[in-house]
Amino acid sequence: MKVSTTVSVKIVLLSLLLTTLLPLICEAQVIARLDRQVIGIDETVRLTIEADGARNTIADIDTSALENNFSILSRSSNSSFQIINGSATAKKTWTFEIEAKHTGNFTLPPFVIGKEKSNPLTLKVTDSTPTTALDPQNLKNVFLEVTPQMDTPAYLQGQITVSVKLFLNSRMRISEASLEEPDIAHAIVQKLGDDHNYQIKKGDKTFQVIERKYAIMAEEGDAVIIPPLRFQATSLNSGNRRLKGDPFFNRFTNQGKRIWTKSQELKITLTPIPDEFNGKNWLPARGLEIMEKPDDGKELKVGEPLTRVIQIEALGLTAEQLPEIEVQAPTGSKVYLDQPEMQTKIDNGDLLHAVKRQSLAFIPSRPGTFTLPAINIKWWDVVNNRQESAILPERVIKVVNAGPLAAAAGTSANLQQNKEPADKTGKAEADKKSLPVLQNNLSKTDQQISAELRLWQTVSAVLLFILIITLLLWYRSRRRQVQTNKLTRKTALRPIANRDSIKKACLDNDPKSAQAAILDWAAANWPEESLTNLKTVARKLKQPELMKTFTDIEKALYSPADQSAWNGEKAWLEIADKLTVSSQSKKKQKDDSLPPLYRNNSTS
Incomplete structure (x- = not known):
């Protein structure tokens, strides 16, 4: 018993020691990125390097290798430190404005901090493209x-x-x-x-x-x-x-x-639609594909729904341009479509990426083999100038009956056993005389069982169908309620989150983010009004002293001299106690954030 207690104490002390030393032995993680990948010889590019790790592991950064091919025009850094659950972490960001010394394709060397190094970056530097009014005498400001x-x-x-x-x-x-x-x-x-x-x-x-x-x-x-x-x-x-x-x-x-x-x-x-295109919907894209999320592969029974999730993705289109997914229900089945989910993302900063996701329920009403037809979407490849097809292959689904089929099989087996004479040693004449009567009785019994079985199957299928429809309607109503609750919580938290964003942007000396955060805060407090610049926000707040503070933010956005001189910490002190709205506005915002999900629900 004493030995066990000693071992437990050692384990606890070792755990505490590892918890204390863990932040000190973690190495920094280094990430580097460029704001552009192709520039002209007379253009600059912004290089950002971020290091996350323990406080004592982030050292200064060595840029000597970078200066072999680039001139560093300006540099700045920003550091932060925080403790979460006893673990101390630090973050440091370096920002460089660099200019290439000559044209070519460059691979920026990894930046090493401690034992970690950043990812390599590539940059293409081309000759400058002549533009209008390059004469210094005629060049405007x-x-x-x-x-x-x-x-x-x-x-x-x-x-x-x-x-x-x-x-x-x-x-x-x-x-x-x-x-x-x-x-x-x-x-x-x-x-x-x-x-x-x-x-x-x-x-x-x-x-x-x-x-x-x-x-x-x-x-x-x-x-x-x-x-x-x-x-x-x-x-x-x-x-x-x-x-x-x-x-x-x-x-x-x-x-x-x-x-x-x-x-x-x-x-x-514009290039007209090619004559050789014969698709139903004109879809000019860089790429398009259709896919289906795999299901669990369970055996499907009569009346049970099979949920299919079909997704279309395309490059160079918006989600609204993608076609509707048409699914035909095979004979002896029903198909119920949900509302599609659509999203348009941006890839690589300049390419639209459309996504449309369609969920549907396939419900068979009889056993057998069902063939779900293939889906073929024809589109035009703008890169290779030719028609292509995105195909979702057909699916073959086997549906088995529910419990009654097994019961019927058992009954038939018992009847088959009863067809044998009880006395195998009886005379052949007695067998011949008794066989017609027995077969007649068995025929009547089979007909009665078959009729009862069909009636039971019909009633069960109808009840199961009604139950499934009820569950689907309840599920959709429940999901809408959850989405509405999430939206309500997000709406209620937006002013606080935007206020924190304003503070962070100011303390980070980032005038661009500060302007965006102030406009977001104003939009959250006055959603019914269009406040498109800081001047209108100051007027709405009825705070004349904010005019100069907001003016300094706008000047910093368009003037390099003012941007370097802008004091974000001072701006936050001037803004913090003035971001208030009247009680009437708050009441209106609260009322607007909780719209009824079903306005006529009480009368239905």
Whole structure:
């Protein structure tokens, strides 16, 4: 007994020692990424390196190997430390603005921290593409470029990627900037990912570039026409700097010069639908496939549902463009379709990825073999310019009867045994005389059993069918209720989550994330209003002192000088106690967050 107690104490002490030392022996995990994979020789690219691990394992980073082919124009770092369940973890992020020294295909060397190293990165550096107005005498301080980015023909209803670039002289200081979104008739326009920010040299000037990408799907016509896009802002000259401390700076005075520019109209000719395409739905895509989620493979019985989950995925289309999944019910069965689930994702920052998932229940009403027909979706391969087919093969399903079949089989076996004479040693004459009477009685018994069996099977099938329909309706109602409860909880937590996002963005000195978080917070508090910029949020809050704070955030977004000088911690102190809404607004938000699931439920 004493030996057992000593062993237990040693195990406990060893566990405590390992728990204490575990954070100290964990190595840092290193991740590196570039914001672009292809740049021009006169452009910059942003390199971000993140290291997660124990506090004492994250050392400084060595960039000497990187500087063989790249010049580091700027660098910054950010560190954080936290303790969770007794484990101390740290995170450090380095951000570099780099410029290639020559063209070529580069593999950035892994960055080593402790015993861990980052993933290798590839970067292609090309010669600069000449643009309009490259003459230094004619080059403007701000201009727009709208260009298509396609390596395949532009088909009707297919994805057309367009790049919108805003060039700003890096010496300019601006505020109250706005850029129009493309508004194209008879076309769907969807923004692709986040903006890219980098620098480029044109002539003797250095420009800050803000690049946005859009996916355009033309619904009709033989061409897509993108009208000129307009950018406008207020340029702050050197004489305005003395007013920087004025809370009404550049808001209620005539200081600053209003500037604007617009892009050229862009026309993209569409390739018509090829004559050789004979599909039911025109689907121009880079790839399309249809698949079915495997089921459990159990033996299927009469009246039992088989749940099928069929999914279509396509590259270069939206989920709304994918066709409906048509499933025909074989004779002797029913098929019930659920509402499809649709999602459109973005791959690699510029490619639409559509997903449509369809759930259905197959319910057989009789035993036997059922063939579920194949599903064939014809689509057009825009890369190879040919028709392709995505096929889900047919399925053969065997359905067996429920318990009554086994009972009937047992009864028939007993009757078969009774057909033998009781006395095997009896005379043949007695057998011949008794056989017709016995066969007649057995025939009547079989008919009665068969009639009763058919009646029982019919009643059971009807009752089972009603039960299944009831369960399906209850399941759908229950799932909608759960989704509504989740939505209600998410809606109630949005203002708190957005407020935390504002704080984090400010303390991280990230003006772009701060602007987005403030607008999200405003949208959560006033969902019925359209608050599209920080000025309208300040007015809605009735907090004039926030005008200057929000102005500094907007200036930091478009001016490199102001971005480096922006103090996010100070901004948060100025914002924190002013993000409040009136009691009436809170009451309205609470009422709006709990809509009734079924408005007429009480009368039904």
